[in-house]
Amino acid sequence: MALPRTAAGTLAAAALLTGACSGGDSGNDDALPRLPADARYVTTPEAAPAFTGARTVRLDGESTVVGLQRKLTLKKVRTARGISPAPTPTDPFATEAPAPDGIESGALPPEAGGVVGDGRELLVAEVEIDAASGILAGGATVIEDRLALRVGDQTRDLPASDGSNDSLTVVAGVPKGAPVDLVLIEEGRPQSLDLRTGRRGDDAVDELYRPVLAGPREAVRWQVTVRIAFKGEAAPRVDGTRAGWDAREADTPAGEPDSGFRLVPYSPGAGWAPEGKMWLELGTVWAAEEKWFTFDTDEKRSFAVEAADGTTYRARHYEGSSTRVFLVPDGFRSGTLRITPQGEAKGSGDLDRFHAELTDYTVSPATPSSIPVRLERTGP
Numbered sequence: 353m354a355l356p357r358t359a360a361g362t363l364a365a366a367a368l369l370t371g372a373c374s375g376g377d378s379g380n381d382d383a384l385p386r387l388p389a390d391a392r393y394v395t396t397p398e399a400a401p402a403f404t405g406a407r408t409v410r411l412d413g414e415s416t417v418v419g420l421q422r423k424l425t426l427k428k429v430r431t432a433r434g435i436s437p438a439p440t441p442t443d444p445f446a447t448e449a450p451a452p453d454g455i456e457s458g459a460l461p462p463e464a465g466g467v468v469g470d471g472r473e474l475l476v477a478e479v480e481i482d483a484a485s486g487i488l489a490g491g492a493t494v495i496e497d498r499l500a501l502r503v504g505d506q507t508r509d510l511p512a513s514d515g516s517n518d519s520l521t522v523v524a525g526v527p528k529g530a531p532v533d534l535v536l537i538e539e540g541r542p543q544s545l546d547l548r549t550g551r552r553g554d555d556a557v558d559e560l561y562r563p564v565l566a567g568p569r570e571a572v573r574w575q576v577t578v579r580i581a582f583k584g585e586a587a588p589r590v591d592g593t594r595a596g597w598d599a600r601e602a603d604t605p606a607g608e609p610d611s612g613f614r615l616v617p618y619s620p621g622a623g624w625a626p627e628g629k630m631w632l633e634l635g636t637v638w639a640a641e642e643k644w645f646t647f648d649t650d651e652k653r654s655f656a657v658e659a660a661d662g663t664t665y666r667a668r669h670y671e672g673s674s675t676r677v678f679l680v681p682d683g684f685r686s687g688t689l690r691i692t693p694q695g696e697a698k699g700s701g702d703l704d705r706f707h708a709e710l711t712d713y714t715v716s717p718a719t720p721s722s723i724p725v726r727l728e729r730t731g732p
Contacts, residue, residue, distance in 0.1 A: 613633065
């Protein structure tokens with residue numbers, strides 16, 4: 353699920369805010385209707401209404417949350433007593449703008465304005481959403497992510513749409529002084545941002561705020577010998593080909609995720625690493641694709657990482673991913689990749705026209721290959 357976005361108007365969890373007022377105090381609050389106690393609104397900064405009794409909140413924290421694909425930044429936070437009435441349109445030809453998709457027609461905007469009850473206040477937070485330059489910056493992997501607002505011990509999701517980068521203004525009716533957090537939830541893991549201070553919560557994923565640890569890899573190939581039995585017509589002789597791991601040096605500062613080793617807290621398919629652990633990713637390991645046969649590498653039997661203390665970690669592979677991962681301690685920085693080529697050869701469709709079938713194959717070398725694993729930071 354994508355993060356909230358407003359391309360043609362505003363979104364609302366409990367109501368939709370419209371009106372082209374600018375921010376600031378206006379009018380007499382006593383004449384305005386009472387807003388719902390749990391009012392929640394999301395709007396664009398351009399379409400946000402004016403507020404009465406507004407005061408700027410001083411933010412002394414980092415004011416950012418960095419996720420797998422998105423970065424949230426608090427630009428401005430205010431408290432307010434109420435919402436000013438929307439101005440009366442003077443254009444006789446003006447028509448009501450259609451509500452964005454997903455907003456029920458019954459969620460009418462408070463055009464008459466409104467004020468909060470005693471002991472409550474409106475918290476108004478302007479948030480900028482950018483693409484993160486982290487481990488999933490390319491955006492090729494689809495993850496489940498959403499935004500929520502946490503007031504005290506109660507959490508409510510904010511409305512979502514199909515957008516990517518954007519800016520939004522969150523308006524919430526809350527008890528005066530109550531803790532209020534904006535929460536980014538990715539693949540079930542939350543990260544919170546205190547809207548009263550700008551500080552990140554204790555649930556922050558520390559590794560997402562540091563440069564990724566990565567390292568280059570070396571090319572390793574091995575010989576696969578295949579024998580094919582023929583029935584009927586003759587076919588070209590197939591007695592061997594190079595197969596295995598076509599590896600190149602990593603372009604670590606700006607390389608693709610499959611360009612080398614990486615130490616990450618989250619890997620597609622594998623999910624979030626457990627506490628105290630990290631995923632050591634090994635980029636694309638490909639199956640040999642030949643005209644007459646394919647050779648599929650058994651990654652669990654063929655690849656293992658040996659740490660400096662002698663502990664061995666076996667590879668894991670997940671459906672739909674070309675990356676192999678090893679669950680290692682979060683302090684892992686160097687070791688040795690041991691490769692013992694093992695797998696299975698299968699005849700390809702090209703054999704059918706010769707009425708042939710694959711009968712035998714061998715894999716060499718018999719002794720394992722070794723590649724040093726050295727991880728370095730990819731940025732400042």
